[in-house]
Amino acid sequence: MQLEVDLKLQLGDFAFSAAFDVTGRQIGIFGPSGSGKSTLVNLLAGLLHPDRGRIVLNGRCLQDTDAGIFLPPERRRVGVVFQHAHLFPHLSVRNNLLYGYRRTRPWHRKLPLPEVARALDLEPLLERGVACLSGGERQRVALARALLAAPELLILDEPLSALDHGLKEQIIPFLRKALRRFEIPYLYIAHSLNEMRLLTNRMLLFKKGTFHGLADVEQVARERMSRCDFGYLNHLQLGESREVGDLQAFRWGRTELIVSRREGSEPGLFELASKDILLFKRHPEALSARNLLEATVAELVPCDGMIGVVLDCAGEGLVATVVKEAAAELELRQGSRVFAVIKAVAFRRLL
């Protein structure tokens, strides 16, 4: 997807302005609430008219105030999954799903209903009315409905923010799987950095209605590590596993990580707080923790009295945080060798 935007809009006291040119498949839009993210969504979808500006999607001009071009929402092929699902209450789940599909030209349609329903686990719900769906089910139906219309660009406008924490964790895997599998380019809007890290790799930053530049998601996460209670949350993609006594050993690059059995045995994405990694200068002996890794310090990132230590463990990256005094005692420098110690229970499965 290639998206070119240059928009200005004044809404009462709120001034919105954005000019960017972005190419990619999984782009985030990040900013606190009131920063203009949803205004951008409405402008892109054609639900709001800008005072001035243009939008070009994949070389197709959706809007140009100078040339007097305005494509109405139904002709933009920009799909939106809203914060609340906004399912049609008078239609069954099946007819909700088919609403956009039936209005999509046959040669534009990409995915058949059964496939999408299977991927999002909606098959048992198809004949139901939408009033009796749970919050998570509603969001899945909304996502499937948007996917079936085969948009050129799908906008997910904080689709998880109305769900409680437990539900969020259940629905993220579906979202990730469906979005990757069906290869529809998307803009993901959120104010949670964790969601961003799971679903996008680069993001557009917004503040007070103004576009503030394009950033790498991991970069921003590292910069913010001191503000979060857990420091930085490492996301580790672990491979096949084998049983080791009561624990599970997962392949991680060229080494193995020992993880508590309750996190399951399938390959997946795991979370590890930077504060749960202990650093030693010399090889410690007889540990209670199950993981001992030899690592090289790749980078030191100071922030607010803490120091983020970016480690290189046989090619795999890992971030630990230590206080300044500890860093001095360990004589941490770029390139110095350390031993990282992690408990088996410190890992938490994300996907």
Place this chain on the structure above:
Amino acid sequence: MLEFAPADYQALWLSARVATAASLLVLPVGFALAWLLVFSRLPGKALLDGLVNLPLVLPPVVVGYLLLLLLGRQGWLGGLLARFGIQVVFTWRAAVIASALIGLPLMVRAIRLGMEQIDPHLLQASRTLGAAWYDTLLTVVLPLSLPSMIAGLSLAFARSLGEFGATIIVAGNIPGITQTIPLAIYDYSNTPGGEARALALCLVSIVLSYVVLLLSELALRRFGWGTSRRQGSGSRAALRKSPSS
């Protein structure tokens, strides 16, 4: 105790016919007006709103007299219709038009109340899914307004059954042609010894109105989803207010 003259049966039949025609006539007009008032960005919305509600506050006699001026042989519309050989004034058509006009504000109010309950986000969702505005109107707004349309129909029907002031002016009180139940009751009440017949017609109109109310209540119950669509209400204000997030 109840006894009816042939003219009474005619009045009954005529009343039912006039009320049915008037409420069916006013249904699409009311739907269109309610849609304009709720969803459009029309500049003179307040003026239109006032105009629609005028028959509700004006004395029906005034409405009837204005209609007479408009539809009479000297009126511009009446004159135009007369050229095609259509006479409206003092026929049952005039009774229908009078009833429709008097019932219009009730119909618009009922449908409007229902439409205001529709979450505007649903219309946006439908647009982004590829539906043009008229498609959205037919496949989202119309089905979600059905319960309020039924409510509007029953209100307009009941109001038509009782219409008196405007009807007597523009349609007259001709037994067998334009004499509806209220007009017949009025005649009986002015005739010595007509009390029993007046009372009989009163009973009939009570029963008729009551049956209509029951039927509409029953029809509303069939639309179970009418209650579930409130999930998004309140977001209309939020949508207008917040430009962001």
